[in-house]
Amino acid sequence: MRRRLLKAIFFLLLACGLVFLLWRGDGYLLIAYGTKTIEMTLWVAALAAALIYAALWFVRKLMLGSAEMVRRFREIFLFGSVERAQKRAATGMVDYLTGDWLEARKKLVRTLDKVEYPLANYIAAARSSFEMGDEAEADNILDKALTLAHSELPVALTRARLHVQSGRYEKAIEILKPIDIKMPRQAAVLDLMHHIYIAQKNWRALEDMFPVMRKAKVLSNVEFEALEVLLACEKMKAQSEQSKSLLIAERLPALQSLWKSFPRSVQKLPAVITAYAQALTENYQDQEAEVIVRKALSNNWYEPLVSLYGRLQVKEIHGQIRTVEGWLKSKPQDPALLLSMGRLMLRNQQWELAREYFQRSLNQQQSLETMVELARLMEKLGDHKKSADYYQQGLLLAGHNK
Structure with missing residues (x-):
């Protein structure tokens, strides 16, 4: 901007100087080359110089814009107008949603730089490539998408989901953890991480993340209750295995300690009671389990507890x-x-x-x-x-x- 301003001032001063010189007298310009001479007034010389400059400027602009013009004409004739590109991209998204990966990728890739908001198309094209088994192309498309995205979250989530789909849970966690640090309490990130931890049976990590998930309202109340039951049952199973290495007299206190650490609302859940009773029977505490199961069934009839009651070995x-x-x-x-x-x-x-x-x-x-x-x-x-x-x-x- 500053350079253009200086150039404008320079040409303005030059023009003013020429006008001043021409105003003081007609004068003339003589150009001699060999035996040839050209003679003209300064006014004609100034006009000729202006015309030559304008012609050179036009030729320069024409040459610089020719490549862009060729590109635009090529787009119009080979790929269609912007409107046609939008329609092609839309049909590509339909192909993607219906699982026609080949057609989806072909249409979406050809129109990526012609739609107004291309990020969704980049992600769909990457997933289509992945579904076709071309993971290298999927990575390449996502790399390009990252340069356009205002946030790295959509691209990172897509990469992580592709790793999860391939069973590469550790790779997915490596992508998601930095995102979780930069942008904490992102529901989509926490939801994907919690599914990964369940697949890995990483109950400790899932338990640590549970309060954050509840604050971020990642799941519905019903889903949170189911997850709470799962965590409590898995903790009880783990404690049951650990207790088997203890003396018989030490096993009941260990199991009771964990049971008492659960909130009262969790202690009333039939599935958790079943897990506790099962842990008691596995550690030769059937007499204690009989009391627990009998009381639970008097409040809430639950088939797994009924089935367990018949297997209890009480005196x-x-x-x-x-x-x-x-x-x-x-x-x-x-x-x-x-x-x-x-x-x-x-x-x-x-x-x-x-x-x-x-x-x-x-x-x-x-x-x-x-x-x-x-x-x-x-x-x-x-x-x-x-x-x-x-x-x-x-x-x-x-x-x-x-």
């Missing part, structure tokens, strides 16, 4: 049987409850009653667990044919449920 089995008999009065057709009663009768060596309850449970619901229990019972009773039949039915049922 006073008759008390267990009386409890289940009481439940059966109000729920005589419950398949899980009938299965649990059959297991209790099996432990009490009442084989025919156990068979009856197993059969009643099977009549209510075809269950692999019940099939296996009946097969084992028939084998114990010496009826190997029926045992084999039940095992065969169990295998068929397992194959059908896959």
Whole structure:
């Protein structure tokens, strides 16, 4: 800008000087070359100089603009006008959404520099290339997109999602963590990181991130509750494994300590109670588990807890049987409850009653667990044919449920 101003002042002074000289007298200009001479007044010479300068300026502009003109004409004739490019890009996005990766990439790449807001098209073109197996091209397109984006967030999220899709979770985390530091509480970043941690079973990292996710409102209330249940159950499973290395007398306090650390709202959730009771049974604390399960079922009927109750190895089995008999009065057709009663009768060596309850449970619901229990019972009773039949039915049922 300053240079242009100086040039304008210079030419203005030069013009003023010429006008001043011409005003003082006509004068003339003589140009001699060999035997040829050209003579003219200063006014004509000044006009000729101005015309020559204008002609040179025009030729220069024409030469500089020719490349741009050729490019524009090429775009118009080969790729169409801007309006046509917009339409081509729109159909490319439709191809992308319908999974036609080849057509999507072809249309989107050819129109990337012709649409007003190209970032979405860059990302779609990159994902199309990735889906076609051309990861190098996808990276190249995303690199170009990064130069246009006002924020690196959309491009970084796309790169991370492509790594996740390929199972490269560590690579994705390497991209997302710096973004999370620069732009904390970004819902999209936290959501993707939490899915990665679940896939990696990195419960510690997910637990550390949980309060931040809640503040950022990354998930709905229902999804947060499900995640809270998952974290509590996984912590209990981990504690159960750790407790197995302790003395029997030390195991119950260790499990109870973790249980008491959970909020009251979490302690009331049936899935978490089931995980706690399961951990107790795995560490030979069935008597404590029986109390927990019985109280939980009196407040909230939950099938996994019902099934677990029949597997508890408590000393006073008759008390267990009386409890289940009481439940059966109000729920005589419950398949899980009938299965649990059959297991209790099996432990009490009442084989025919156990068979009856197993059969009643099977009549209510075809269950692999019940099939296996009946097969084992028939084998114990010496009826190997029926045992084999039940095992065969169990295998068929397992194959059908896959």
